[in-house]
Amino acid sequence: MSDENKAMTKSELIELVSSKQPHLAFKDVELSVKTLLEQMSEALSSGERIEIRGFGSFSLHHRPPRIGRNPKTGESVALPGKYVPHFKPGKELRERVNQSYVESLQKK
Amino acid sequence: MALTKAEIAERLYEEVGLNKREAKDLVEQFFEQLRIALEDGTQIKLSGFGNFDLRDKSQRPGRNPKTGQEIPISARRVVTFRPGQKLKTRVEAYAGTNEE
Numbered sequence: 520m521s522d523e524n525k526a527m528t529k530s531e532l533i534e535l536v537s538s539k540q541p542h543l544a545f546k547d548v549e550l551s552v553k554t555l556l557e558q559m560s561e562a563l564s565s566g567e568r569i570e571i572r573g574f575g576s577f578s579l580h581h582r583p584p585r586i587g588r589n590p591k592t593g594e595s596v597a598l599p600g601k602y603v604p605h606f607k608p609g610k611e612l613r614e615r616v617n618q619s620y621v622e623s624l625q626k627k
Numbered sequence: 628m629a630l631t632k633a634e635i636a637e638r639l640y641e642e643v644g645l646n647k648r649e650a651k652d653l654v655e656q657f658f659e660q661l662r663i664a665l666e667d668g669t670q671i672k673l674s675g676f677g678n679f680d681l682r683d684k685s686q687r688p689g690r691n692p693k694t695g696q697e698i699p700i701s702a703r704r705v706v707t708f709r710p711g712q713k714l715k716t717r718v719e720a721y722a723g724t725n726e727e
Binding site for chain 2: 527532540543552554558566568572602604605611616617620623
């Protein structure tokens with residue numbers, strides 16, 4: 520985790536995007552961001568990859584079935600295999616994030 | 628097949644009613660604002676989808692796998708994604724046979 524601990528929420532992001540698109544109604548920007556995130560969730564839920572050039576790609580990673588244990592009873596339970604979302608940052612995102620970090624270290 | 632910015636823009640055109648130019652700009656702006664925030668050291672929390680976190684890695688010893696020569700891997704900051712519970716549950720249910 521970075522030491523600054525700043526965070527941005529979905530509603531703050533919507534306000535920011537809206538401020539950059541002043542010709543669009545706020546509710547249209549809000550609906551667009553929600554639609555976009557829903558479409559990304561739908562893609563992953565149906566096993567489809569997402570490739571956003573300059574940002575990164577999302578794919579599914581498979582977790583094989585395993586034997587788990589009920590922590591209360593100690594009993595073994597067979598857990599089925601499952602898929603989990605995985606994000607791989609793209610080149611531009613990696614470089615921009617790292618470059619500004621390295622520059623901030625040099626200023627210290 | 629993979630979902631791309633072009634398809635996302637197409638859906639905003641169809642469902643939200645933005646014109647094609649506006650839809651394309653909005654998708655571009657959305658990801659650009661995420662990059663700017665992360666570049667600025669800001670974590671992003673998109674409820675229902677997931678969080679983009681930043682991790683600072685200190686310098687560590689490395690090796691050129693070809694030559695075996697020792698070269699330090701410099702301090703760096705990396706982006707990680709932690710899917711939210713809602714997305715995890717939806718994806719877990721996927722039992723298809725498509726590869727990754």
